[in-house]
Amino acid sequence: MVTSLAGTQKNGAAEAPPGNPLHDRSPEPPRRRRIRPERVGLYGLLVAAALTALFPLLWMLSGSLQTQDELLSGDHFLPNVPHWQNYVTAWTDGDLGTYLSNSVFYTLTAVLGILVVSSMAGYVLARVEFWGKGFITFVILAVMIIPAPAMFLAQYRLLLDLQLTNSRLGYILILITSGIPMATLIMRSFFVSQPRELEESAALDGASPLRIFASIILPLARPGLAAVAVIQGLHAWNEYLMALVLFDDNGLMPIQRGLTSFNSAETPQQQVLLAATVISVVPVIVFYLLAQRNIVNGLGAGALK
Known part of the structure:
Protein backbone atom coordinates (compact mmCIF):
# COMPACT_ATOMS: atom_id res chain seq x y z
CA MET A 1 0.00 0.00 0.00
CA VAL A 2 2.75 2.41 0.98
CA THR A 3 4.75 1.34 -2.04
CA SER A 4 1.88 2.02 -4.44
CA LEU A 5 1.24 5.44 -2.90
CA ALA A 6 4.90 6.29 -3.14
CA GLY A 7 4.97 5.17 -6.75
CA THR A 8 1.88 7.22 -7.49
CA GLN A 9 3.40 10.28 -5.89
CA LYS A 10 6.66 9.71 -7.76
CA ASN A 11 4.92 9.37 -11.09
CA GLY A 12 2.77 12.34 -10.36
CA ALA A 13 5.86 14.39 -9.57
CA ALA A 14 7.62 13.19 -12.70
CA GLU A 15 4.74 13.61 -15.15
CA ALA A 16 2.36 16.55 -15.14
CA PRO A 17 -1.30 15.90 -15.88
CA PRO A 18 -2.43 16.48 -19.44
CA GLY A 19 -4.24 19.64 -18.54
CA ASN A 20 -1.16 21.23 -17.01
CA PRO A 21 -0.06 24.34 -18.98
CA LEU A 22 3.58 23.34 -18.53
CA HIS A 23 2.87 20.05 -20.32
CA ASP A 24 1.03 21.66 -23.23
CA ARG A 25 3.51 24.48 -23.79
CA SER A 26 5.27 24.09 -27.17
CA PRO A 27 8.81 25.35 -27.80
CA GLU A 28 8.99 28.96 -28.87
CA PRO A 29 10.02 29.53 -32.50
CA PRO A 30 13.43 31.16 -32.96
CA ARG A 31 13.27 34.89 -33.05
CA ARG A 32 14.35 36.61 -36.22
CA ARG A 33 17.05 39.20 -35.92
CA ARG A 34 15.76 42.58 -36.94
CA ILE A 35 17.90 44.80 -39.09
CA ARG A 36 18.26 48.14 -37.44
CA PRO A 37 17.50 51.15 -39.66
CA GLU A 38 20.94 52.64 -39.17
CA ARG A 39 22.54 49.49 -40.63
CA VAL A 40 20.54 49.56 -43.86
CA GLY A 41 22.77 52.23 -45.32
CA TRP A 84 34.79 28.89 -76.23
CA GLN A 85 37.31 28.83 -79.07
CA ASN A 86 38.90 31.93 -77.54
CA TYR A 87 40.27 29.82 -74.70
CA VAL A 88 41.66 27.23 -77.10
CA THR A 89 43.35 29.98 -79.13
CA ALA A 90 44.78 31.59 -76.00
CA TRP A 91 46.17 28.30 -74.72
CA THR A 92 47.72 27.15 -78.00
CA ASP A 93 48.80 30.35 -79.77
CA GLY A 94 49.98 32.06 -76.59
CA ASP A 95 51.85 29.00 -75.25
CA LEU A 96 50.15 29.58 -71.91
CA GLY A 97 50.98 26.07 -70.74
CA THR A 98 54.69 26.90 -70.52
CA TYR A 99 54.17 30.33 -68.97
CA LEU A 100 51.61 29.03 -66.50
CA SER A 101 53.84 26.21 -65.30
CA ASN A 102 56.69 28.70 -64.88
CA SER A 103 54.55 31.01 -62.75
CA VAL A 104 53.31 28.13 -60.59
CA PHE A 105 56.89 26.98 -59.98
CA TYR A 106 58.18 30.49 -59.24
CA THR A 107 55.29 31.33 -56.93
CA LEU A 108 55.35 28.11 -54.91
CA THR A 109 59.12 28.15 -54.49
CA ALA A 110 59.26 31.83 -53.58
CA VAL A 111 56.40 31.58 -51.09
CA LEU A 112 57.99 28.55 -49.43
CA GLY A 113 61.30 30.40 -49.06
CA ILE A 114 59.57 33.52 -47.72
CA LEU A 115 57.60 31.50 -45.16
CA VAL A 116 60.70 29.74 -43.86
CA VAL A 117 62.81 32.89 -43.50
CA SER A 118 60.10 35.29 -42.31
CA SER A 119 58.69 32.89 -39.70
CA MET A 120 62.09 32.41 -38.08
CA ALA A 121 63.02 36.08 -38.33
CA GLY A 122 59.64 37.21 -37.03
CA TYR A 123 59.87 34.82 -34.08
CA VAL A 124 63.32 36.09 -33.15
CA LEU A 125 62.19 39.71 -33.32
CA ALA A 126 59.12 38.90 -31.20
CA ARG A 127 60.66 36.68 -28.52
CA VAL A 128 64.43 37.20 -28.31
CA GLU A 129 65.91 40.29 -26.66
CA PHE A 130 69.23 41.38 -28.13
CA TRP A 131 71.17 44.56 -28.81
CA GLY A 132 70.16 46.30 -32.04
CA LYS A 133 66.72 44.74 -32.25
CA GLY A 134 64.97 48.09 -32.74
CA PHE A 135 67.51 49.13 -35.38
CA ILE A 136 66.91 45.93 -37.37
CA THR A 137 63.16 46.54 -37.28
CA PHE A 138 63.75 50.09 -38.50
CA VAL A 139 65.92 48.83 -41.37
CA ILE A 140 63.19 46.41 -42.42
CA LEU A 141 60.67 49.26 -42.48
CA ALA A 142 63.08 51.43 -44.45
CA VAL A 143 63.59 48.72 -47.07
CA MET A 144 59.84 48.46 -47.56
CA ILE A 145 59.67 52.17 -48.44
CA ILE A 146 62.06 51.78 -51.39
CA PRO A 147 60.14 51.11 -54.65
CA ALA A 148 60.95 47.80 -56.28
CA PRO A 149 62.04 49.31 -59.65
CA ALA A 150 64.58 51.46 -57.79
CA MET A 151 66.40 48.30 -56.70
CA PHE A 152 66.48 46.64 -60.11
CA LEU A 153 69.91 47.97 -61.04
CA ALA A 154 71.53 46.81 -57.78
CA GLN A 155 69.78 43.43 -57.94
CA TYR A 156 70.74 42.88 -61.56
CA ARG A 157 74.35 43.83 -60.83
CA LEU A 158 74.47 41.36 -57.94
CA LEU A 159 73.00 38.56 -60.04
CA LEU A 160 75.44 39.39 -62.81
CA ASP A 161 78.37 38.99 -60.40
CA LEU A 162 76.91 35.70 -59.17
CA GLN A 163 76.32 34.51 -62.76
CA LEU A 164 72.61 34.01 -62.06
CA THR A 165 71.18 36.16 -64.82
CA ASN A 166 68.71 34.46 -67.16
CA SER A 167 68.22 31.66 -64.62
CA ARG A 168 65.31 30.43 -62.55
CA LEU A 169 67.36 30.48 -59.34
CA GLY A 170 68.26 34.15 -59.71
CA TYR A 171 64.66 35.15 -60.32
CA ILE A 172 63.40 33.12 -57.34
CA LEU A 173 66.01 34.69 -55.07
CA ILE A 174 64.81 38.15 -56.12
CA LEU A 175 61.21 37.18 -55.32
CA ILE A 176 62.19 35.83 -51.91
CA THR A 177 64.29 38.83 -50.89
CA SER A 178 61.57 41.22 -52.07
CA GLY A 179 58.91 39.56 -49.94
CA ILE A 180 60.86 38.94 -46.73
CA PRO A 181 60.55 42.45 -45.16
CA MET A 182 56.74 42.67 -45.18
CA ALA A 183 56.32 39.00 -44.32
CA THR A 184 58.71 39.33 -41.36
CA LEU A 185 56.75 42.23 -39.89
CA ILE A 186 53.46 40.37 -40.29
CA MET A 187 54.82 37.28 -38.57
CA ARG A 188 56.43 39.37 -35.82
CA SER A 189 53.07 41.01 -35.07
CA PHE A 190 51.42 37.60 -35.00
CA PHE A 191 53.99 36.10 -32.62
CA VAL A 192 53.85 39.10 -30.29
CA SER A 193 50.10 38.59 -29.87
CA GLN A 194 50.55 34.95 -28.80
CA PRO A 195 50.91 33.99 -25.09
CA ARG A 196 54.23 32.71 -23.80
CA GLU A 197 52.81 30.09 -21.42
CA LEU A 198 52.96 27.20 -23.91
CA GLU A 199 56.57 27.94 -24.76
CA GLU A 200 57.52 28.20 -21.11
CA SER A 201 55.78 24.91 -20.31
CA ALA A 202 57.54 23.13 -23.16
CA ALA A 203 60.88 24.58 -22.04
CA LEU A 204 60.29 23.28 -18.51
CA ASP A 205 59.64 19.83 -20.00
CA GLY A 206 63.06 19.94 -21.62
CA ALA A 207 62.14 20.85 -25.20
CA SER A 208 64.82 22.67 -27.18
CA PRO A 209 64.13 26.06 -28.78
CA LEU A 210 64.07 24.45 -32.22
CA ARG A 211 61.60 21.81 -31.02
CA ILE A 212 59.39 24.48 -29.46
CA PHE A 213 59.41 26.49 -32.67
CA ALA A 214 58.66 23.53 -34.93
CA SER A 215 56.13 21.67 -32.77
CA ILE A 216 54.30 24.48 -30.95
CA ILE A 217 54.87 27.86 -32.57
CA LEU A 218 54.41 26.97 -36.23
CA PRO A 219 51.10 25.09 -35.75
CA LEU A 220 49.73 28.06 -33.82
CA ALA A 221 51.00 30.42 -36.52
CA ARG A 222 49.08 28.71 -39.32
CA PRO A 223 46.66 31.65 -39.87
CA GLY A 224 49.56 34.09 -40.06
CA LEU A 225 51.45 31.83 -42.43
CA ALA A 226 48.37 31.58 -44.66
CA ALA A 227 48.03 35.36 -44.75
CA VAL A 228 51.67 35.77 -45.70
CA ALA A 229 51.40 33.02 -48.32
CA VAL A 230 48.48 34.71 -50.07
CA ILE A 231 49.93 38.22 -49.95
CA GLN A 232 53.35 37.16 -51.19
CA GLY A 233 51.85 34.65 -53.61
CA LEU A 234 49.89 37.42 -55.31
CA HIS A 235 53.04 39.54 -55.49
CA ALA A 236 55.10 36.74 -57.00
CA TRP A 237 52.34 35.76 -59.43
CA ASN A 238 51.88 39.30 -60.75
CA GLU A 239 55.57 40.18 -60.98
CA TYR A 240 56.72 40.92 -64.54
CA LEU A 241 59.15 43.85 -64.64
CA MET A 242 62.08 42.01 -63.05
CA ALA A 243 61.42 38.98 -65.25
CA LEU A 244 61.54 41.25 -68.29
CA VAL A 245 64.90 42.66 -67.15
CA LEU A 246 66.41 39.36 -66.06
CA PHE A 247 65.29 36.82 -68.66
CA ASP A 248 66.40 36.60 -72.28
CA ASP A 249 64.68 33.27 -72.93
CA ASN A 250 60.90 33.35 -73.38
CA GLY A 251 60.75 29.79 -72.08
CA LEU A 252 61.61 31.15 -68.62
CA MET A 253 59.04 33.95 -68.58
CA PRO A 254 56.04 33.97 -66.19
CA ILE A 255 52.38 34.02 -67.21
CA GLN A 256 52.31 37.79 -67.70
CA ARG A 257 54.59 37.40 -70.71
CA GLY A 258 51.98 35.18 -72.33
CA LEU A 259 49.34 37.89 -71.92
CA THR A 260 51.39 40.36 -73.95
CA SER A 261 51.31 38.01 -76.94
CA PHE A 262 47.77 39.17 -77.78
CA ASN A 263 48.32 42.87 -77.12
CA SER A 264 49.28 44.03 -80.59
CA ALA A 265 48.19 47.10 -82.52
CA GLU A 266 48.51 45.30 -85.86
CA THR A 267 46.41 42.27 -84.96
CA PRO A 268 44.22 43.16 -81.97
CA GLN A 269 42.72 40.13 -80.25
CA GLN A 270 41.07 41.60 -77.19
CA GLN A 271 38.69 38.67 -76.77
CA VAL A 272 41.59 36.20 -76.76
CA LEU A 273 43.50 38.44 -74.35
CA LEU A 274 40.53 38.38 -71.98
CA ALA A 275 40.38 34.58 -72.23
CA ALA A 276 44.09 34.35 -71.43
CA THR A 277 43.58 36.71 -68.48
CA VAL A 278 40.79 34.50 -67.12
CA ILE A 279 43.12 31.50 -67.33
CA SER A 280 45.84 33.41 -65.49
CA VAL A 281 43.63 34.48 -62.57
CA VAL A 282 41.87 31.15 -61.95
CA PRO A 283 44.72 29.63 -59.86
CA VAL A 284 44.93 32.77 -57.72
CA ILE A 285 41.19 32.88 -57.07
CA VAL A 286 41.07 29.18 -56.16
CA PHE A 287 43.98 29.54 -53.74
CA TYR A 288 42.46 32.63 -52.15
CA LEU A 289 39.09 30.94 -51.65
CA LEU A 290 40.74 27.98 -49.96
CA ALA A 291 42.76 30.16 -47.57
CA GLN A 292 40.47 33.14 -46.98
CA ARG A 293 39.44 32.10 -43.45
CA ASN A 294 43.06 31.80 -42.36
CA ILE A 295 43.84 35.12 -44.03
CA VAL A 296 41.24 36.98 -41.97
CA ASN A 297 42.24 35.22 -38.77
CA GLY A 298 45.93 35.82 -39.39
CA LEU A 299 45.63 39.51 -40.19
CA GLY A 300 43.22 40.02 -37.31
CA ALA A 301 45.48 38.25 -34.82
CA GLY A 302 48.49 40.17 -36.06
CA ALA A 303 46.69 43.47 -35.66
CA LEU A 304 45.97 42.94 -31.96
CA LYS A 305 49.33 44.35 -30.91
Missing part, protein backbone atom coordinates in the same frame (compact mmCIF):
# COMPACT_ATOMS: atom_id res chain seq x y z
CA LEU A 42 25.90 50.35 -44.26
CA TYR A 43 24.69 47.10 -45.83
CA GLY A 44 23.73 48.94 -49.00
CA LEU A 45 27.18 50.51 -49.19
CA LEU A 46 28.86 47.12 -48.72
CA VAL A 47 26.71 45.53 -51.43
CA ALA A 48 27.52 48.39 -53.82
CA ALA A 49 31.25 48.02 -53.09
CA ALA A 50 31.07 44.25 -53.68
CA LEU A 51 29.29 44.70 -57.00
CA THR A 52 31.80 47.36 -58.04
CA ALA A 53 34.66 44.97 -57.29
CA LEU A 54 33.00 42.04 -59.08
CA PHE A 55 31.94 43.95 -62.20
CA PRO A 56 35.41 43.95 -63.87
CA LEU A 57 35.66 40.20 -63.33
CA LEU A 58 32.20 39.61 -64.78
CA TRP A 59 32.98 41.86 -67.74
CA MET A 60 36.26 40.01 -68.34
CA LEU A 61 34.51 36.64 -68.24
CA SER A 62 31.75 37.85 -70.58
CA GLY A 63 34.20 39.44 -73.01
CA SER A 64 36.29 36.28 -73.15
CA LEU A 65 33.27 34.43 -74.58
CA GLN A 66 32.42 36.98 -77.27
CA THR A 67 33.64 37.41 -80.79
CA GLN A 68 35.79 40.38 -81.68
CA ASP A 69 32.91 42.17 -83.41
CA GLU A 70 30.60 41.72 -80.42
CA LEU A 71 33.27 42.93 -78.00
CA LEU A 72 34.17 46.03 -80.01
CA SER A 73 30.57 46.97 -80.69
CA GLY A 74 29.64 46.95 -77.01
CA ASP A 75 25.94 46.41 -77.74
CA HIS A 76 25.52 43.49 -75.36
CA PHE A 77 27.06 42.69 -72.02
CA LEU A 78 26.49 38.95 -72.45
CA PRO A 79 27.56 37.06 -75.58
CA ASN A 80 24.86 35.90 -77.96
CA VAL A 81 26.56 32.51 -78.27
CA PRO A 82 29.50 31.59 -75.96
CA HIS A 83 32.64 31.44 -78.08
Whole structure:
Protein backbone atom coordinates (compact mmCIF):
# COMPACT_ATOMS: atom_id res chain seq x y z
CA MET A 1 0.00 0.00 0.00
CA VAL A 2 2.75 2.41 0.98
CA THR A 3 4.75 1.34 -2.04
CA SER A 4 1.88 2.02 -4.44
CA LEU A 5 1.24 5.44 -2.90
CA ALA A 6 4.90 6.29 -3.14
CA GLY A 7 4.97 5.17 -6.75
CA THR A 8 1.88 7.22 -7.49
CA GLN A 9 3.40 10.28 -5.89
CA LYS A 10 6.66 9.71 -7.76
CA ASN A 11 4.92 9.37 -11.09
CA GLY A 12 2.77 12.34 -10.36
CA ALA A 13 5.86 14.39 -9.57
CA ALA A 14 7.62 13.19 -12.70
CA GLU A 15 4.74 13.61 -15.15
CA ALA A 16 2.36 16.55 -15.14
CA PRO A 17 -1.30 15.90 -15.88
CA PRO A 18 -2.43 16.48 -19.44
CA GLY A 19 -4.24 19.64 -18.54
CA ASN A 20 -1.16 21.23 -17.01
CA PRO A 21 -0.06 24.34 -18.98
CA LEU A 22 3.58 23.34 -18.53
CA HIS A 23 2.87 20.05 -20.32
CA ASP A 24 1.03 21.66 -23.23
CA ARG A 25 3.51 24.48 -23.79
CA SER A 26 5.27 24.09 -27.17
CA PRO A 27 8.81 25.35 -27.80
CA GLU A 28 8.99 28.96 -28.87
CA PRO A 29 10.02 29.53 -32.50
CA PRO A 30 13.43 31.16 -32.96
CA ARG A 31 13.27 34.89 -33.05
CA ARG A 32 14.35 36.61 -36.22
CA ARG A 33 17.05 39.20 -35.92
CA ARG A 34 15.76 42.58 -36.94
CA ILE A 35 17.90 44.80 -39.09
CA ARG A 36 18.26 48.14 -37.44
CA PRO A 37 17.50 51.15 -39.66
CA GLU A 38 20.94 52.64 -39.17
CA ARG A 39 22.54 49.49 -40.63
CA VAL A 40 20.54 49.56 -43.86
CA GLY A 41 22.77 52.23 -45.32
CA LEU A 42 25.90 50.35 -44.26
CA TYR A 43 24.69 47.10 -45.83
CA GLY A 44 23.73 48.94 -49.00
CA LEU A 45 27.18 50.51 -49.19
CA LEU A 46 28.86 47.12 -48.72
CA VAL A 47 26.71 45.53 -51.43
CA ALA A 48 27.52 48.39 -53.82
CA ALA A 49 31.25 48.02 -53.09
CA ALA A 50 31.07 44.25 -53.68
CA LEU A 51 29.29 44.70 -57.00
CA THR A 52 31.80 47.36 -58.04
CA ALA A 53 34.66 44.97 -57.29
CA LEU A 54 33.00 42.04 -59.08
CA PHE A 55 31.94 43.95 -62.20
CA PRO A 56 35.41 43.95 -63.87
CA LEU A 57 35.66 40.20 -63.33
CA LEU A 58 32.20 39.61 -64.78
CA TRP A 59 32.98 41.86 -67.74
CA MET A 60 36.26 40.01 -68.34
CA LEU A 61 34.51 36.64 -68.24
CA SER A 62 31.75 37.85 -70.58
CA GLY A 63 34.20 39.44 -73.01
CA SER A 64 36.29 36.28 -73.15
CA LEU A 65 33.27 34.43 -74.58
CA GLN A 66 32.42 36.98 -77.27
CA THR A 67 33.64 37.41 -80.79
CA GLN A 68 35.79 40.38 -81.68
CA ASP A 69 32.91 42.17 -83.41
CA GLU A 70 30.60 41.72 -80.42
CA LEU A 71 33.27 42.93 -78.00
CA LEU A 72 34.17 46.03 -80.01
CA SER A 73 30.57 46.97 -80.69
CA GLY A 74 29.64 46.95 -77.01
CA ASP A 75 25.94 46.41 -77.74
CA HIS A 76 25.52 43.49 -75.36
CA PHE A 77 27.06 42.69 -72.02
CA LEU A 78 26.49 38.95 -72.45
CA PRO A 79 27.56 37.06 -75.58
CA ASN A 80 24.86 35.90 -77.96
CA VAL A 81 26.56 32.51 -78.27
CA PRO A 82 29.50 31.59 -75.96
CA HIS A 83 32.64 31.44 -78.08
CA TRP A 84 34.79 28.89 -76.23
CA GLN A 85 37.31 28.83 -79.07
CA ASN A 86 38.90 31.93 -77.54
CA TYR A 87 40.27 29.82 -74.70
CA VAL A 88 41.66 27.23 -77.10
CA THR A 89 43.35 29.98 -79.13
CA ALA A 90 44.78 31.59 -76.00
CA TRP A 91 46.17 28.30 -74.72
CA THR A 92 47.72 27.15 -78.00
CA ASP A 93 48.80 30.35 -79.77
CA GLY A 94 49.98 32.06 -76.59
CA ASP A 95 51.85 29.00 -75.25
CA LEU A 96 50.15 29.58 -71.91
CA GLY A 97 50.98 26.07 -70.74
CA THR A 98 54.69 26.90 -70.52
CA TYR A 99 54.17 30.33 -68.97
CA LEU A 100 51.61 29.03 -66.50
CA SER A 101 53.84 26.21 -65.30
CA ASN A 102 56.69 28.70 -64.88
CA SER A 103 54.55 31.01 -62.75
CA VAL A 104 53.31 28.13 -60.59
CA PHE A 105 56.89 26.98 -59.98
CA TYR A 106 58.18 30.49 -59.24
CA THR A 107 55.29 31.33 -56.93
CA LEU A 108 55.35 28.11 -54.91
CA THR A 109 59.12 28.15 -54.49
CA ALA A 110 59.26 31.83 -53.58
CA VAL A 111 56.40 31.58 -51.09
CA LEU A 112 57.99 28.55 -49.43
CA GLY A 113 61.30 30.40 -49.06
CA ILE A 114 59.57 33.52 -47.72
CA LEU A 115 57.60 31.50 -45.16
CA VAL A 116 60.70 29.74 -43.86
CA VAL A 117 62.81 32.89 -43.50
CA SER A 118 60.10 35.29 -42.31
CA SER A 119 58.69 32.89 -39.70
CA MET A 120 62.09 32.41 -38.08
CA ALA A 121 63.02 36.08 -38.33
CA GLY A 122 59.64 37.21 -37.03
CA TYR A 123 59.87 34.82 -34.08
CA VAL A 124 63.32 36.09 -33.15
CA LEU A 125 62.19 39.71 -33.32
CA ALA A 126 59.12 38.90 -31.20
CA ARG A 127 60.66 36.68 -28.52
CA VAL A 128 64.43 37.20 -28.31
CA GLU A 129 65.91 40.29 -26.66
CA PHE A 130 69.23 41.38 -28.13
CA TRP A 131 71.17 44.56 -28.81
CA GLY A 132 70.16 46.30 -32.04
CA LYS A 133 66.72 44.74 -32.25
CA GLY A 134 64.97 48.09 -32.74
CA PHE A 135 67.51 49.13 -35.38
CA ILE A 136 66.91 45.93 -37.37
CA THR A 137 63.16 46.54 -37.28
CA PHE A 138 63.75 50.09 -38.50
CA VAL A 139 65.92 48.83 -41.37
CA ILE A 140 63.19 46.41 -42.42
CA LEU A 141 60.67 49.26 -42.48
CA ALA A 142 63.08 51.43 -44.45
CA VAL A 143 63.59 48.72 -47.07
CA MET A 144 59.84 48.46 -47.56
CA ILE A 145 59.67 52.17 -48.44
CA ILE A 146 62.06 51.78 -51.39
CA PRO A 147 60.14 51.11 -54.65
CA ALA A 148 60.95 47.80 -56.28
CA PRO A 149 62.04 49.31 -59.65
CA ALA A 150 64.58 51.46 -57.79
CA MET A 151 66.40 48.30 -56.70
CA PHE A 152 66.48 46.64 -60.11
CA LEU A 153 69.91 47.97 -61.04
CA ALA A 154 71.53 46.81 -57.78
CA GLN A 155 69.78 43.43 -57.94
CA TYR A 156 70.74 42.88 -61.56
CA ARG A 157 74.35 43.83 -60.83
CA LEU A 158 74.47 41.36 -57.94
CA LEU A 159 73.00 38.56 -60.04
CA LEU A 160 75.44 39.39 -62.81
CA ASP A 161 78.37 38.99 -60.40
CA LEU A 162 76.91 35.70 -59.17
CA GLN A 163 76.32 34.51 -62.76
CA LEU A 164 72.61 34.01 -62.06
CA THR A 165 71.18 36.16 -64.82
CA ASN A 166 68.71 34.46 -67.16
CA SER A 167 68.22 31.66 -64.62
CA ARG A 168 65.31 30.43 -62.55
CA LEU A 169 67.36 30.48 -59.34
CA GLY A 170 68.26 34.15 -59.71
CA TYR A 171 64.66 35.15 -60.32
CA ILE A 172 63.40 33.12 -57.34
CA LEU A 173 66.01 34.69 -55.07
CA ILE A 174 64.81 38.15 -56.12
CA LEU A 175 61.21 37.18 -55.32
CA ILE A 176 62.19 35.83 -51.91
CA THR A 177 64.29 38.83 -50.89
CA SER A 178 61.57 41.22 -52.07
CA GLY A 179 58.91 39.56 -49.94
CA ILE A 180 60.86 38.94 -46.73
CA PRO A 181 60.55 42.45 -45.16
CA MET A 182 56.74 42.67 -45.18
CA ALA A 183 56.32 39.00 -44.32
CA THR A 184 58.71 39.33 -41.36
CA LEU A 185 56.75 42.23 -39.89
CA ILE A 186 53.46 40.37 -40.29
CA MET A 187 54.82 37.28 -38.57
CA ARG A 188 56.43 39.37 -35.82
CA SER A 189 53.07 41.01 -35.07
CA PHE A 190 51.42 37.60 -35.00
CA PHE A 191 53.99 36.10 -32.62
CA VAL A 192 53.85 39.10 -30.29
CA SER A 193 50.10 38.59 -29.87
CA GLN A 194 50.55 34.95 -28.80
CA PRO A 195 50.91 33.99 -25.09
CA ARG A 196 54.23 32.71 -23.80
CA GLU A 197 52.81 30.09 -21.42
CA LEU A 198 52.96 27.20 -23.91
CA GLU A 199 56.57 27.94 -24.76
CA GLU A 200 57.52 28.20 -21.11
CA SER A 201 55.78 24.91 -20.31
CA ALA A 202 57.54 23.13 -23.16
CA ALA A 203 60.88 24.58 -22.04
CA LEU A 204 60.29 23.28 -18.51
CA ASP A 205 59.64 19.83 -20.00
CA GLY A 206 63.06 19.94 -21.62
CA ALA A 207 62.14 20.85 -25.20
CA SER A 208 64.82 22.67 -27.18
CA PRO A 209 64.13 26.06 -28.78
CA LEU A 210 64.07 24.45 -32.22
CA ARG A 211 61.60 21.81 -31.02
CA ILE A 212 59.39 24.48 -29.46
CA PHE A 213 59.41 26.49 -32.67
CA ALA A 214 58.66 23.53 -34.93
CA SER A 215 56.13 21.67 -32.77
CA ILE A 216 54.30 24.48 -30.95
CA ILE A 217 54.87 27.86 -32.57
CA LEU A 218 54.41 26.97 -36.23
CA PRO A 219 51.10 25.09 -35.75
CA LEU A 220 49.73 28.06 -33.82
CA ALA A 221 51.00 30.42 -36.52
CA ARG A 222 49.08 28.71 -39.32
CA PRO A 223 46.66 31.65 -39.87
CA GLY A 224 49.56 34.09 -40.06
CA LEU A 225 51.45 31.83 -42.43
CA ALA A 226 48.37 31.58 -44.66
CA ALA A 227 48.03 35.36 -44.75
CA VAL A 228 51.67 35.77 -45.70
CA ALA A 229 51.40 33.02 -48.32
CA VAL A 230 48.48 34.71 -50.07
CA ILE A 231 49.93 38.22 -49.95
CA GLN A 232 53.35 37.16 -51.19
CA GLY A 233 51.85 34.65 -53.61
CA LEU A 234 49.89 37.42 -55.31
CA HIS A 235 53.04 39.54 -55.49
CA ALA A 236 55.10 36.74 -57.00
CA TRP A 237 52.34 35.76 -59.43
CA ASN A 238 51.88 39.30 -60.75
CA GLU A 239 55.57 40.18 -60.98
CA TYR A 240 56.72 40.92 -64.54
CA LEU A 241 59.15 43.85 -64.64
CA MET A 242 62.08 42.01 -63.05
CA ALA A 243 61.42 38.98 -65.25
CA LEU A 244 61.54 41.25 -68.29
CA VAL A 245 64.90 42.66 -67.15
CA LEU A 246 66.41 39.36 -66.06
CA PHE A 247 65.29 36.82 -68.66
CA ASP A 248 66.40 36.60 -72.28
CA ASP A 249 64.68 33.27 -72.93
CA ASN A 250 60.90 33.35 -73.38
CA GLY A 251 60.75 29.79 -72.08
CA LEU A 252 61.61 31.15 -68.62
CA MET A 253 59.04 33.95 -68.58
CA PRO A 254 56.04 33.97 -66.19
CA ILE A 255 52.38 34.02 -67.21
CA GLN A 256 52.31 37.79 -67.70
CA ARG A 257 54.59 37.40 -70.71
CA GLY A 258 51.98 35.18 -72.33
CA LEU A 259 49.34 37.89 -71.92
CA THR A 260 51.39 40.36 -73.95
CA SER A 261 51.31 38.01 -76.94
CA PHE A 262 47.77 39.17 -77.78
CA ASN A 263 48.32 42.87 -77.12
CA SER A 264 49.28 44.03 -80.59
CA ALA A 265 48.19 47.10 -82.52
CA GLU A 266 48.51 45.30 -85.86
CA THR A 267 46.41 42.27 -84.96
CA PRO A 268 44.22 43.16 -81.97
CA GLN A 269 42.72 40.13 -80.25
CA GLN A 270 41.07 41.60 -77.19
CA GLN A 271 38.69 38.67 -76.77
CA VAL A 272 41.59 36.20 -76.76
CA LEU A 273 43.50 38.44 -74.35
CA LEU A 274 40.53 38.38 -71.98
CA ALA A 275 40.38 34.58 -72.23
CA ALA A 276 44.09 34.35 -71.43
CA THR A 277 43.58 36.71 -68.48
CA VAL A 278 40.79 34.50 -67.12
CA ILE A 279 43.12 31.50 -67.33
CA SER A 280 45.84 33.41 -65.49
CA VAL A 281 43.63 34.48 -62.57
CA VAL A 282 41.87 31.15 -61.95
CA PRO A 283 44.72 29.63 -59.86
CA VAL A 284 44.93 32.77 -57.72
CA ILE A 285 41.19 32.88 -57.07
CA VAL A 286 41.07 29.18 -56.16
CA PHE A 287 43.98 29.54 -53.74
CA TYR A 288 42.46 32.63 -52.15
CA LEU A 289 39.09 30.94 -51.65
CA LEU A 290 40.74 27.98 -49.96
CA ALA A 291 42.76 30.16 -47.57
CA GLN A 292 40.47 33.14 -46.98
CA ARG A 293 39.44 32.10 -43.45
CA ASN A 294 43.06 31.80 -42.36
CA ILE A 295 43.84 35.12 -44.03
CA VAL A 296 41.24 36.98 -41.97
CA ASN A 297 42.24 35.22 -38.77
CA GLY A 298 45.93 35.82 -39.39
CA LEU A 299 45.63 39.51 -40.19
CA GLY A 300 43.22 40.02 -37.31
CA ALA A 301 45.48 38.25 -34.82
CA GLY A 302 48.49 40.17 -36.06
CA ALA A 303 46.69 43.47 -35.66
CA LEU A 304 45.97 42.94 -31.96
CA LYS A 305 49.33 44.35 -30.91
